[in-house]
Amino acid sequence: MNKKSNEELQKLVEKATAGDKDSLETIILSVQDLVFNLSLRMLGTFPDAEDATQDILLKMITHLSSFRGDSSFTTWVFRIAVNHLKNYKKHMFAKMPLNFAFYGEDIRNGKIDDVPDLTQNVEMSILAEELKMSCTNVMLQCLDTESRCIFILGTMFKVDSRIAGDILGISPEAYRQRLSRIRGKMADFLREYCGEYGNGTCRCADRVNYAIQNHRISPDRLNFADAVPTVIPVETMVEVKEAMEDIDNLSQEFSFCKTYQSPASLKVFLQNFLDGTSFSVVRNA
Numbered sequence: 001m002n003k004k005s006n007e008e009l010q011k012l013v014e015k016a017t018a019g020d021k022d023s024l025e026t027i028i029l030s031v032q033d034l035v036f037n038l039s040l041r042m043l044g045t046f047p048d049a050e051d052a053t054q055d056i057l058l059k060m061i062t063h064l065s066s067f068r069g070d071s072s073f074t075t076w077v078f079r080i081a082v083n084h085l086k087n088y089k090k091h092m093f094a095k096m097p098l099n100f101a102f103y104g105e106d107i108r109n110g111k112i113d114d115v116p117d118l119t120q121n122v123e124m125s126i127l128a129e130e131l132k133m134s135c136t137n138v139m140l141q142c143l144d145t146e147s148r149c150i151f152i153l154g155t156m157f158k159v160d161s162r163i164a165g166d167i168l169g170i171s172p173e174a175y176r177q178r179l180s181r182i183r184g185k186m187a188d189f190l191r192e193y194c195g196e197y198g199n200g201t202c203r204c205a206d207r208v209n210y211a212i213q214n215h216r217i218s219p220d221r222l223n224f225a226d227a228v229p230t231v232i233p234v235e236t237m238v239e240v241k242e243a244m245e246d247i248d249n250l251s252q253e254f255s256f257c258k259t260y261q262s263p264a265s266l267k268v269f270l271q272n273f274l275d276g277t278s279f280s281v282v283r284n285a
Helices: 001-016 019-043 046-062 073-086 102-111 124-142 145-156 161-168 173-193 205-214 264-275 277-284
Strands: none
Touching: 001 019, 019 046, 019 073, 019 124, 019 264, 046 073, 046 264, 073 145, 073 161, 102 173, 102 205, 124 145, 124 205, 145 161, 145 173, 161 173
16 A cells, blocks of 8 residues: 555554544455455365454454554555464364375365265356365465465465565565465466366366265355455555566466455454444553
8 A cells, every 4th residue: 555545544543543433444344355365265264264354353453553554554464364374273174184185186086976966956057166266275275374375475465575575574585486386386286187277187067066965065055156256456455566476377377266255244243343342442452
């Protein structure tokens, strides 16, 4: 964000920490979709992302008075979110970690042919798209936490290497080198296994019933289809010139990494917080 918008945000922060609820609501609304999408990619599932987003936004609220405008507000939020998510142990994949060997083995040898029709009259194209979105998140869980964070910041959010390196505590050069290696690893996996974006035999429509049988997607709970895709405006992301890391075609291959609006239940949670006595923690922080 530019200096002027930072100054405006600083004024909003001052009003919010003085107890102005409208200012705090404006601040939260400006970043909640960004935080949710970062959490979704880092953790892999909608329920876990929603829980983590609540934690991050509350942490942001209670530390709001520490924002001094030395960096962009979004950088400040990213730092809080990244530090929280890197140490988050309550999500499903923390208990059941994945790796590329296991995921590739399942793609290559999963018994997909003898599964009955479990679609519950939901259109196959909708379920295939749901599986594609889910698969993206699951594939990210094959990376270790630090690598996943580097990949998401560099590929999805296009965070400048100097800012990303500062957030992660590494040099810009180390960040760029690691991002290049991680993108290459993801690209290699896609090209080997994925028939949608590479040369593999795996196609989402062929695996829908298998995915339903294994509780990876559910016809009566289409998280991705029901979450209306939205575009996070460039000005709410961290941007310093063109991303230096765009060194291969993986961004195009990952064009299905859409951003999503926060769940309605998250908005209800935040509204209840703002309307309740808990709002006093902002003034007392």
